Amino acid sequence: MDILNALVLLANFVLVPAISYGSQLALGALGITMIYAILRFSHFAHGDVMAFGTGAVILTTWGLQGAGVSLGPLPTALLALPVGIAASAAVLLVADRSVYRFYRRVKAKPIVIVMASLGVMFVVNGLVRFIIGPNDQNFADGARFLFTVREFRDFTGLAEGMGLRVSQVITVVVTGIVVAVLFWFLNRTRTGKSMRAFSDNEDLALLSGINPERVVFVTWIIVAALITIAGTLYGLDKSFKAFTYFQLLLPMFAAAILGGMGNPLGAVAGAFVIAFSEVGVTYAYRKFLEYLLPDGMAPSGLVQLLSTDYKFAVSFVLLVIVLLVRPTGLFRGQTL
């Protein structure tokens, strides 16, 4: 029995990765839930716009690196974030003006707007592949580790170690700041309050003189910021590939529905539930159990519940359970 080593092991392979992955998902799911609350449709182009914003960040980062700009231990990509946000905001606003606004005006069924967002998805997906290509891109620089597994082991004298990558720390810190600012914005500022009013009851909001186009405009800007940051953090943590970002659509939607569509707090909670389940279910627990169980009782297999290839199945199963048991989500959804 060696509880301490077991815990360190678990922290290194499950806790830390799940927290950073959960933070990235949370930002993406917040975007989905915001669009749902204000514009009332499921935005299928989400993953691809995320890839577009991240692609802009990557190109700017390369430019900055080429010019010799650097943030020292921090990744240069953080400096490039505003450019990426501007790029994805431009894409979303152009899409809104040229596509979504028309359906809003004619009060089309939500499902028709969802379909239009498929068209936008195609175009943006093509643009991303056209500009940056379908392959893996690595753009992380700066220090890789805050402390490595070896340093941790030497410092504590334990048999197991735990590493903490800079990208993981940045992910959690940035997500914390972004979520705090977003909630402050929604609850304290005039514009944020008008957005909540609009989401809660469109007719009453219009009656009280809220400009719907302004609310929509602000929503797209916020969404652009959220997904570009999410995509950049994900890319720094893992790597950038257009198709992976498209695939993130499922866990992001699952997180938003799990938390209750349209509920920002729920989206954050849902994202962490998804992330912890995904990482927890696909981790091989053999070594962990070896530390906890008495000698001779150690398991023979890997004790891996599902292979990592099935990580999307985890989001799917959670989604199915929510739809069956509590379709409104953990927190009741619908309004901001």
Add this chain to the structure above:
Amino acid sequence: MNARSVSMFAIMGALLVLVGFLQSPSVAMGMLNMCLISAIMALGVNIQWGYAGLFSVGTMGFAALGGLAVVLTSMPPVHDAWAAGGLGVAAALAIALAAIIAIVQIWKRMAPGLPRKALLAVIAVGGFFAYRAVLDPAVDAIEGTNTAVAGYLGGAGLPVLFSWVVAMLIAAGVAWVIGKISLGLRSDYLAIATLGIAEVIIAVLKNEDWLSRGVRNVNGLPRPVPYEVNLQTNPDFLAWADWLGLSAVEASSLFVKASYALIFIVVLAAIMWLSERAWNSPWGRMMRAIRDNETSAKAMGKNVKARHLQVFVFGSAVCGLAGAMLVTLDGLMTPGSYQPLRFTFLIWVMVIVGGSGNNWGAVLGGFLIWFLWVQVEPMGLWLIGMVTSTMAETSPLRAHLIDSAAHMRLITMGIILLLVLRFAPKGLIPEK
């Protein structure tokens, strides 16, 4: 069909004939086969969207299930693998099934509360571990036998055309489960659930080597038509080719493709006939009533959720059939080749462009969009070639643009979808 739609089909046919002259008859025949399969897939999506307004984005998954059905039905069984682990896999699947049945029954019969939750959790977790405990050794045994050429259970060794029926049944079964879960809720939940199941099905096909050989692919699937090699040694066929003035290789390739086309046309005609019958029947009118005004249909006593489930299952079965036909045509099952943009969203473009709610429209859309999908790439290359012709040969931008020209077709398809949805939402052949 009125004169307008007949002329559009005529134009489409002329385009294919043109390809036959400009490129080669063989290319045109190959394209025709893919157009026919696309048309059937589009009919499947049209049954869901056009008849009932259901938005499913899981076409890829159902098509892949169809492909799996071909492997499971038509490949000869691998006896060594069955002896090594067949029993284990069967037992594991039986355990999984028993656990699921138990969960459903407990969910239905016990009063809600803590005891029910606890019991459900125990059965779910216990069932999962029992399933894995039985399955894992069996899978290792199967994948260990003769890995280079087999390493999977093989199929039932039945005629390949029969597998198309099996494909419909498997796709229908999975669609029933998904529909049961996600229908009756908000309309976009079905979209998200089907998006998920499609990813899961592809993941299963890629990773469960004992079932489908995973990414090592299954080659040499049986064909419903003769092999080119056999034709080329058949004196009767050679005499016939000679009479037509074609070389043996060319004639045999054409003959095989034409035979496929004939089978596909028969299937398409059958599905078309059934769809049209359904559309004009009281059942079809009821579906449209539900689609156009769910509330009033409910007030008339129609069971909306049951009808949606029905139509979702029908449509998915047709998609499964098309997937099986595609794998049969290719003669190989490659789980790695299933891409959502190609297998789900492209089919949606076909339905929307062709005319949702009109079976003839879906067929035309299937033909036209597949034609464009194939032809836009060379056109894009040509366009990029023109644009970049003034740049220096060594310019990196030029190289990048030429490399990326292949992605032009995604942009083109997206723009076509958006334009049609906005300016001609009824499509080329509108609903009557």
